[in-house]
Amino acid sequence: MRQGSHSPIGVFDSGVGGLTVLKALMSHLPHESTLYLGDTARVPYGTKSGEVVTRYSLKNAEFLLERGIKLLVVACNTxxxxxxxxxxxxxxVPVVGVIAPGARAALRRTRGGGVGVIGTPGTIRSGAYQRELEAAAGAEGVKVKARACPLFVPLAEEGWLGGDVPRLVAREYLADFARSGVDTLVLGCTHYPLLKDVIAEAVGPQVELVDSAEATAEVVASLLEEQMLLAPGGGTPAHHYFVTDVPDRFVEVGARFLGRPIHSAEQVDLSF
Amino acid sequence: MRQGSHSPIGVFDSGVGGLTVLKALMSHLPHESTLYLGDTARVPYGTKSGEVVTRYSLKNAEFLLERGIKLLVVACNTxxxxxxxxxxxxxxVPVVGVIAPGARAALRRTRGGGVGVIGTPGTIRSGAYQRELEAAAGAEGVKVKARACPLFVPLAEEGWLGGDVPRLVAREYLADFARSGVDTLVLGCTHYPLLKDVIAEAVGPQVELVDSAEATAEVVASLLEEQMLLAPGGGTPAHHYFVTDVPDRFVEVGARFLGRPIHSAEQVDLSF
Structure with missing residues (x-):
């Protein structure tokens, strides 16, 4: 299939979390059609090795590419x-991740106290945010403090977004940030925006939270414009959803992430 | 490869949890060699659909069968x-799961107040424990109360076994059991024995906890004896470990579950 401006944008994530990125894309680029793939049969990625996550990512990308996407958004931080x-x-086709846009957005916001990054064990262990922040800061430099928060994903997936348990978990993970002078905190996992109330409470009002979704959508918009691949206005964009496990839970939980109903999702098998 | 009494017992689980079952097998059957497969690249199973878990289980079984096992233990409750x-x-070859042995052990312990079952969403949704308990109770009947506790797996995996967070989560899930008159509680997930202190505290001292590992090892021992497949004494049994993601974390966390060091694990790819 030939790619052109009418072709859809492809987005993949380990599950539902990337729908927060899709939501930002839909809002910034209302004429674009999209194909979203949630690898729900192999979720989560954040606790798995780089080797395995890379293998799964290549499979996901190949699936979307066969369906004629003009650009790929890797909506999963890990x-x-x-x-x-x-x-x-x-x-x-061009590939856009969420780390570089998120890191640059954080650098624009920090008031000199340093940038905190929270994410899955896989993301934090990789050092990708730390490297990206330091590279973008250049000679000026930037103080970076990173921490993995593995229980935030299951909390968000289970819908435990407020109350004593999430508040206590957030305090446990984030007490050091509150004391460290960091003034900007990157939510380096697409699940974390759902927990932003308890996260904000744990780090205190002096810390600004940065979500990569908006920044990523802006990068995608400029890239499409630059490459003259923006969809022409006028038509009705189509949004399709694919999952690797049965769709029921994706359709139900996904609506919470996307902020609008998902009418159906098609199950596909990427294991062979 | 031909199977005989010298052949190993195969054991698989979605990850490290099944090592609690392997531990009981080693203690009941000290002459048996074993092959353990932890599907760490696709863990967890408990939040996935029956369809996907069945597909993964067949792949795991096929892998162990090719290595000449004489009996398969499905150490994962889901x-x-x-x-x-x-x-x-x-x-x-004979296949032994953990549900029927666990259910029967619970029926032997209950003093008439009813049996509680906790497990992953997949296990509880399947109704397998509920069916097994009712079938084994026969005409006498048994009151069964079941509940999924999805956050227990990530808590156990992260090693958050005591303190405020696990205690609060346990109270949230188990308050109803404490009030319901249930006198026996099946820990229907191989991760849960690690949390048994906070679970016991949440349900109260009148509730006895039942772990399927011991009961499963007893069933395996009788089955091997019946079929004249018990390993002859005298030799030194061999224990091999296979994982589908990189072995580091399995070797480290697994020791906590097995109660003894794991010197090495071999990474294998079951995705193709």
Whole structure:
């Protein structure tokens, strides 16, 4: 299939979390059609090795590419952190991850106290945010403090977004940030925006939270414009959803992430 | 490869949890060699559909069968709950799950107040424990109360076994059991024994906790004896470990579950 401005944007994530990125894309680029793939049969990626996450990411990308996407958004922080070089090398279309846009957005916001990053064990272990922040800060430098928060994903997936348990978990993970002078905190996992109330409470009002979704959508918009691949206005964009496990839970939980109903999702098998 | 009394017992689980079952097997059957497969690249199973868990279980079983096992233990409650019929139909060796042994052990312990079951969403949704308990109770009947506790797996995996967060989560899930008159509680997930202190505290001292590992090892011992497949004494049994993601974390966390060091684990790829 030939790619052109009418072709859809492809987005993949380990599950539902990337729908927060899709939501930002839909809002910034209302004429674009999209194909979203949630790898729900192999979720989560954040606790798995870089090797395995890269293998899964290449499979996901291949699936979307066969359906004629003009650009790929890696909406999963863990996959962006560990698989972006392999994806960019393998794909004939532009590939955009969420890490570089998120890191640059944080640098624009910090008031000099330093930037905190929270994410899955895979994302934090990779050092991708830390590297990206330091590279973008250049000679000026930036103080970076990073921490993995593995229980935030299951809390968000289970819908435990407020109350004593999430508040206590957030305090446990984030007490050091509150004391460290960091003034900006990157939510380096697409699940975390759902927990932003308890996260904000744990780090205190002096810390600004940065979500990569908006920043990523802006990067995608400029890239499409630059490459003259923006969809022409006028038509009705189509949005399709694919999942690797049965769709029921994706359709139900996904609506919470996307902020609008998902009418159906098609189950596909990427294991062979 | 031909199976005989010298052949190893195969054990699989979605990850490290099944090592609690392996530990009981080693203690009951000290002459037996074992092959353990932890599907760490696709863990967890408990939040996935029956269809996907069955597909993964068949792949795991096939891998172990090719290595000449004489009997398969499905050490994962979720896989036992949803995939046992498919596994038994597909395999030429006996297949033992953890659900029936656990249910029967609970019935032997209850003092008439009823049996509680906690497990993953997949296990509880399948109704396998509920069916097994009712079938084994027969005309006498038994009151069964079941509840999914999805956050227990990530808590156990992260090693948050005591303190305020696990205690609060346990209270949230288990308050109803404490009030319901249930006198026996089946820990229907191999991760849960690690949390048994906070679970016991939440349900109160009148509730006895039942862990399927011991009961499963007893069933395996009788089955091997019946079929004259017990390993002869005298030799030194061999224990091999296979994982589908990189072995580091399995070797480290697994020791906590097995109660003794794991010197090495071999990474294998079951995705193709």
């Amino acid at each position: 996959a962006s952190a560990v698989a972006l070089p392999a994806l960019s090398a393998a794909l004939p | 896989a036992s709950a949803v995939a046992l019929p498919a596994l038994s139909a597909a395999l030429p």
